[in-house]
Amino acid sequence: MDDNEMTAEPYKIKMIEHLKVTSREEREQFIREAGYNVFNLRSDDVYLDFLTDSGTSAMSEQQWAGMMLGDESYAGSRNFYHLESVVKEYYGYNYVVPTHQGRGAEHIIARMLIRPGTYIPGNMYFTTTRAHQELAGGTFADIIIDEAHQPSLSYPFKGNVDLQKLRDLIARVGAANIPYVSIATTVNMAGGQPISLGNLKQVRELTQQHGIKIIHDMARVAENAYMIQQYEPGYSDKPVAAIVREICALTDGATMSGKKDALVNIGGFLALNDLALYEEAINLVVLYEGLHTYGGMAGRDMEAMAIGITESVNEKHISARIKQVQYLGKKLLDGGVPIVLPVGTHGVYIDATAFLPHLSQLEFPAQALTIALYKEGGIRSMERGIVSAGRDQNTGEHIFPKMELVRMAIPRRVYTNLHISLAAEIAIKVYENRNNISGLKMVYEPKYLRFFQARFEPL
Structure with missing residues (x-):
């Protein structure tokens, strides 16, 4: 994809929402208090919120x-x-x-x-x-x-x-x-x-x-x-x-x-x-x-x-929306970050198994990567691996999905392409220091949809 395709968004900004810039020390404290689960973070303590594209769009x-x-x-x-x-x-x-x-x-x-x-x-x-x-x-x-x-x-x-x-x-x-x-x-x-x-x-x-x-x-x-x-x-x-x-x-x-x-x-x-x-x-x-x-x-x-x-279904809207996602994907690929190919439509998915090969699936590698991204640059992303998969309803055992992914979902019409470039730089820096990322253990597990409220501690 040619970077020149992403020179400008097909809209102008009429209202802004201020972002809070935090230090790494503050973010380490915030994520510790959140039980190492980004769902438990206050949104005010997040710089770039790529947790989900659901309900986070900017209305016209x-x-x-x-x-x-x-x-x-x-x-x-x-x-x-x-x-x-x-x-x-x-x-x-x-x-x-x-x-x-x-x-x-x-x-x-x-x-x-x-x-x-x-x-x-x-x-x-x-x-x-x-x-x-x-x-x-x-x-x-x-x-x-x-x-x-x-x-x-x-x-x-x-x-x-x-x-x-x-x-x-x-x-x-x-x-x-x-x-x-x-x-x-x-x-x-x-x-x-x-x-x-x-x-x-x-x-x-x-x-x-x-x-x-x-x-x-x-x-x-x-x-x-x-x-x-x-x-x-x-x-x-x-x-x-x-x-x-x-x-x-x-x-x-x-x-x-x-x-x-x-x-x-x-x-x-x-x-x-x-x-x-x-x-x-x-x-x-x-x-x-x-x-x-x-x-x-x-x-x-x-x-x-x-x-x-x-x-x-407006052609300019849908084209710009997906090209912004693809732009992030290209930036991450250029930086060597392993992602799901081809780049999808609503976010870029980092392959946590390839990113953190030193962690086993029971050490929750995708969850660990969401924590590392937040600590490094205030990015909130989402685990899509064994934590999300939950347990077998009959045996009670963990379901082991074939992929451990971290989703960086991009809200529609919210962030500029400069924000996207910054997010890529943060993820690339985390990748360069990936060997320093340790696994997690789950210390609290709710009965349903555990990824929303589970709490962890570092191994």
Whole structure:
């Protein structure tokens, strides 16, 4: 990639948020008090926050103006009907159930479709998605292609489904015991890797033969569509918006965290095509979220999301967003830092196994690397390894994922390219001193989603 492509962002800054600069001694104290878990840090003590791209985007002036048009009526908010019309226009789903964020939608779809003893195949797990599936009594089955588990392999669509793995699962457990296939557009745990339209069409054909639904995790569908436009033959002349519609048309429903593509700080929805499922879903949303015309959102948040969906498929926006991520990836590669290839769409994933070969997986190398990045330059990143993988629900043993990754997720429209260059310099310096990084032991472990609240001590 040519560095000249990143000379300027396609927007200007109207409002700023001051960043706090801390000393290394202060950061060492802060992370010690946080139990060596960056989730426990105060945001004020973080310089560059690459923990997540979820809910951290900068909204546009149109979105902020839309917030002032919030209709906070308990029932029938006009903002819901605007959101509903936008979802139908850009995604094509018939029915919309608003939720407080994506995991609210995951909870409802899992509760409706999963029964104990069933299996939910997917193109690699995501933490909250798998947790809801397991709490409903299901078992996740990974059907992603093997290339997705090889960080150094530069394969363009690592989010693809291995069709033979899916066939084998159907043959083993029976189609009646597979309530749906969970398909993520851009696979978070694989490094933000996209699925190709060609592969999704094959998955759709196979599932239709067996009467199995496809439920779409569409939080970053526009980013996936951009990668299809750039790298899949036959799509270079298609607008991102058209590719998004084509992706969604191959699925039966979707869970959406509006905190990603839709550029809002809170909110999500469940989208469905089946009327009977929709009627069941709105009964459940009243129990767990709120009335079916607001779910877990205020009217102003629904308005901002409707506008954000429109902005998410803007060609200049989506191109600049992903090129900034690729810019960070190139900087790290030039500095010798081992990362997941090819660079994904919402962040750069450092290969902690290759970065810290002297640490075993039980010494939590990815977690240790997040600590080193914070100590060195105040960067907050996220562990995506054994801590995130958790424990087997049947045996209680650690799940050992094939990759130990550290995600540097870039918020949309928040940081300048100079910030990105500085982040790369900090990571490269940590890499140059990598032999000084020691492992960790876990001293507190919560029952669910332990990576959020676990505490550690240095070995």
